[in-house]
Amino acid sequence: MLDVRGLKKVYNGGARQVEAIRDLTFTLSAGELVCLVGPSGCGKTTLLKCVAGLLTPTSGEVLLQGRPVTGPPPGMAVVFQEYGRSLFPWLRVGENVDLPLRQKGLPKARRRELVTEALAAVGLADAESAYPWQLSGGMQQRVAIARAVAFEPEVLLMDEPFAAVDAQTRADLEDLVRALWHKLGVTILFVTHDIDEAVYLGQRVLILSSSPTVVREELTVDLPDTRDQLHTRGHPRFTALRTHVQEQIQAAKRGLPSPSAAGDGEE
């Protein structure tokens, strides 16, 4: 479904070159929910922008259903961290969800249907005529999710979407993502710096190294498919997994070689 092969991104800063991503390769099969987690500053957002077609990688490629991504592909939707800045403040909630659909050229009745369904799915059926800034942070991010859902993407990219909301809202939104994923069968790539969140949400967790970034480890989350905040987080396996991820991230921060990629990473 989504293939990232040998992705490398170097920023040219005049005399100084910054290698944000060295060499990333991973694959998402259709319908998977994969979390990407890494130490702060490891180029997660850069990676996501490359995948979304918003940045051109220095080398390597991104394939969506076998086709190389050169610009934002039509079958992809992105939910950004900065909910306050990714919704159009001059459009009402319903119009925000509707605008991409209009661009797609869908007939009006179908758009109406999609907007209503998507807003209902995120629990905001009655907020359609409000402006985004009249809503709380968590609700604004729900709108952004509704907009992505209504777009009917094959792949949904989420860039630390809950980093800026409070803990309780965050738990609700995590469950919402799981529920929507089950319901729609969409492929989700979820970027986060929160280890618990990654383990709680994902079927797999990709652990990244510090910058210049490579994939440090791929971890399958062998937790039951039905998850809930209370029991899953108390599960001994959950604790074991999160401890493992935490160890890897700590090691990455200190620059220790990963077990799988030992010997790699010399200048």
Add this chain to the structure above:
Amino acid sequence: MTAIARKVAAALALPVVLFAVWWLATGSSENFYFPSLRVILSSFGEVWTGDRLVTDVLPSVLRLLCGYLAAVVIAVTAGVVIGSSPRIRAFAEPALEFLRAIPPPVLVPIIMLFAGIGDVMKIVVIVFGCVWPILLNTVEGVRAVDGVLLDTARSYGIGGVARLRHLVLRSASPQIFAGMRQALSLGIILMVISEMFAASNGLGFAIVQFQRSFAIPSMWSGILLLGILGFLLSLVFRLVESRALSWYHGLRRSQRS
């Protein structure tokens, strides 16, 4: 109810007092330059309700509107082009800052060379004066469009005309309106100046005629009319602005609390 009454009283009290003071202070004025308000008001009725409304007031207002609207269209178009590229902006900005800094009324004699003294000259003068504040504010507004919004639009395939209409122009609209507000007061000034300089009709022309022929009450009534016109235009502008930018004012309020 009492709150509304209080507001009305607050809004009207001082104007009423000032009006009364003016009326009484000039009540039996023998001063040639400061006729009594009663005389001014009666001459206002005589001068501005008849033919002059069509021969002087209307042409002035039409020229102002033509020049102002043309300036808005030109300035916003150019501003969007210049603002969307850092290179074009760097190239054009110092030259634009210089052109903007020229006090627009001094352009009247220059534009007269090209366009004579007719309507075209006056409209061109107004366009030339009004363009700069709108242009520079538009550039600033387009430059400042939020990066996350731009990414959002791109990833949802919102491009071309839709991007311009739903993203760039809307996002820059608070700055564009700030420029338009400055331009409006400049436009009125230029309307009057261009008519005082050389014209055969118009408000500015009429007022200067009254002054030269020492028709003092008529002159005062003309000053009064210009004041009313300025007030009305700014009122209309504020209505339009508050409608177009209601989202912006709401956003600011929500951020402040």
Add this chain to the structure above:
Amino acid sequence: MTLIERTSGGGQTAAPASGDARRGRRRGSAAWLGLAGLGTLLAVMEIVPRVGLVSSKYFPPTSRIAEALAAEVTDQAFWVALGDTLKGWALGLLIATVAGAALGVLIGAVPLLREYTASTIEFLRPIPSVALIPLAVLLFGTDIRSTLLLVVYASFWQVLVQVLYGVQDVDPVADETARSYGLSTIARVRYVLWPTALPYVMTGVRLAAAVALVLAITAELVIGAPGLGARIAVAQTSNAVPDMYALVTVTGLLGVLVNLGARAVERRTLAWHQSVRGEVAA
């Protein structure tokens, strides 16, 4: 309610920090591009009349304007006119600033006064200052007082309105603290209201400085009060087109200097203001 006219100067809105090493280099290349832009403007103004696109009688080439400018700056009368313009501008701006700031603080400090003057200010402010031209002519003729009347009227509102914004911006907590410690009204104005309003006063002065220059030159041009404007009018009537262009260029340069100077002064006060705020927030 109203958009604070922060954007009017163009370019002084703080750019969102896209922090990287590129910026220094970019600023350098931006300066070169800007110079190239100015050069292009001058070149176009040279070429357009030379190739006959526009008659050089109406639109003298850059070199011809430069000659006229050179002649102007060697003329004693030019400097006298420049001095007159600057005098009218500075004096008018000073009067307007003092009056606007004093009245603004007074109105702002007394809520009742603010409530009862709001409508009057909203009515008087948009009255175009040039409406006063005939009155100025009758009262003062071509005296500098004619210029002053227009300059003061036009720039007064800029200062007053900004000061009123500034007074609204006073932190209620600071004001209540001051009250609870029993500070007198005068002390509150001195220690709470004025420091808060000061940056707004400076913004008002910056806007007023530009407006004052426009009105000073307008008054000279239309009424004939002594100054650069009157000199332009003379050049026009005597059909000295290149001199007219040269003088217009001078007014433009003067405008640029006024803008740059006012922005620099404003930035200094604003920087002080923000650094103080930053400390409080930290």
